[in-house]
Amino acid sequence: MILTLTLNPSLDRTIAIGALDRGAVIRAAAAHLDPGGKGVNVSRALLANAVASRAVVPFGGDEGRQLVRLLAAEGLDMVTVPVIGPTRSNVTLAEPDGTITKINEPGTALSPGELDTIAEAVLAAAHEADWVVASGSLPPEVPADVYARLCRRFAGAGILVAVDTSGPALACALGAAPALVKPNAEELAAATGMPIRRLGDVVEAAGKLRAAGARTVLASLGADGAVLVEDTGIWYGEAPVTEPRSSVGAGDAMLAGFLAGGGHGPDALAQALAWGAAAVRLPGSRMPGPADIDPGCVAVGPPDPARLLSSTPPAPAPLP
Numbered sequence: 001m002i003l004t005l006t007l008n009p010s011l012d013r014t015i016a017i018g019a020l021d022r023g024a025v026i027r028a029a030a031a032h033l034d035p036g037g038k039g040v041n042v043s044r045a046l047l048a049n050a051v052a053s054r055a056v057v058p059f060g061g062d063e064g065r066q067l068v069r070l071l072a073a074e075g076l077d078m079v080t081v082p083v084i085g086p087t088r089s090n091v092t093l094a095e096p097d098g099t100i101t102k103i104n105e106p107g108t109a110l111s112p113g114e115l116d117t118i119a120e121a122v123l124a125a126a127h128e129a130d131w132v133v134a135s136g137s138l139p140p141e142v143p144a145d146v147y148a149r150l151c152r153r154f155a156g157a158g159i160l161v162a163v164d165t166s167g168p169a170l171a172c173a174l175g176a177a178p179a180l181v182k183p184n185a186e187e188l189a190a191a192t193g194m195p196i197r198r199l200g201d202v203v204e205a206a207g208k209l210r211a212a213g214a215r216t217v218l219a220s221l222g223a224d225g226a227v228l229v230e231d232t233g234i235w236y237g238e239a240p241v242t243e244p245r246s247s248v249g250a251g252d253a254m255l256a257g258f259l260a261g262g263g264h265g266p267d268a269l270a271q272a273l274a275w276g277a278a279a280v281r282l283p284g285s286r287m288p289g290p291a292d293i294d295p296g297c298v299a300v301g302p303p304d305p306a307r308l309l310s311s312t313p314p315a316p317a318p319l320p
């Protein structure tokens with residue numbers, strides 16, 4: 001069983017527009033509402049592929065009740081934890097050429113008591129879990145070491161922790177030896193202070209995250225695919241999509257595919273890429289099921305260090 005924790009879940013509204021014209025009245029072509037948040041999406045993708053998963057989901061206010069209703073309608077196995085602050089809403093503007101602009105709210109603070117209740121819910125469910133996935137940003141005022149504490153709590157208990165986050169929460173988690181981290185190119189650049197222009201940079205930056213404590217690094221590179229760096233090897237793979245519809249949730253589908261594929265090695269990477277590509281072909285953050293996933297669209301092999309990435313993440317700010 002794969003247990004997910006999303007401390008900052010969301011209602012995700014994806015709005016299809018013609019072109020993003022700042023300052024104008026933009027008439028939307030279509031809109032989708034999906035339940036969201038990174039761990040929630042990992043569980044949704046696993047559910048869509050009949051892989052056992054349970055999601056720990058704090059929820060608050062009318063938005064939170066709607067989130068829980070949407071997840072219940074999908075049949076998600078979840079442990080819901082009521083909290084006072086309302087669940088956030090995130091908006092994605094999707095243009096016809098595939099450009100997406102995301103506006104993610106910060107979310108509402110969790111009190112120390114609420115955090116304790118959420119931690120108890122994770123501990124109670126974790127005894128059945130092979131993996132615990134701690135994913136997404138932290139709401140305001142939540143201590144940056146919250147995922148690190150989770151890693152330490154499960155170290156030695158035979159439960160592997162995967163962390164998908166950014167900034168101080170990622171930096172703290174690295175020091176607690178997570179089994180897996182899944183940075184995207186921008187997070188990799190920010191975490192290492194390195195410009196990420198070529199596959200060689202990705203491999204080098206992943207090596208730095210491993211030196212800092214992560215056992216395995218699954219670096220997602222958007223349309224360029226992904227690089228896997230672990231004890232037994234380094235692999236690169238891609239699964240091109242000719243008509244991308246929405247990349248929202250692609251990273252979460254990809255992580256779900258990797259864990260469902262065994263959580264290590266080139267076959268798991270291939271499955272991750274197939275699930276990520278399938279998510280990109282679907283609208284909003286709809287998670288792909290077996291009918292959407294084409295394992296034949298993936299190529300995995302050794303990375304060519306000189307290969308340039310098609311887009312370079314913003315140059316990282318100098319490390320303090």
Ligand SMILES: Nc1ncnc2c1ncn2[C@@H]1O[C@H](COP(=O)(O)OP(=O)(O)O)[C@@H](O)[C@H]1O
Pocket residue numbers: 184185219220221222223224225226239240241244247248249250251252254272273276277280
């Ligand atoms: N335009 C695309 N074409 C094909 N695959 C994509 C595309 N965008 C994303 N993906 C797939 O989704 C994965 C995650 O995307 P990425 O943008 O790196 O992550 P995140 O959504 O976490 O920022 C990629 O590694 C790739 O497998």
Ligand SMILES: O=P(O)(O)OC[C@H]1O[C@](O)(COP(=O)(O)O)[C@@H](O)[C@@H]1O
Pocket residue numbers: 008010012035036037038039041090104135136137138247248249250251252253285
């Ligand atoms: O917690 P964060 O970093 O604000 O991200 C939350 C957002 O990420 C998503 O989980 C999508 O994630 P990915 O596109 O990285 O797979 C959305 O559902 C949600 O709105």
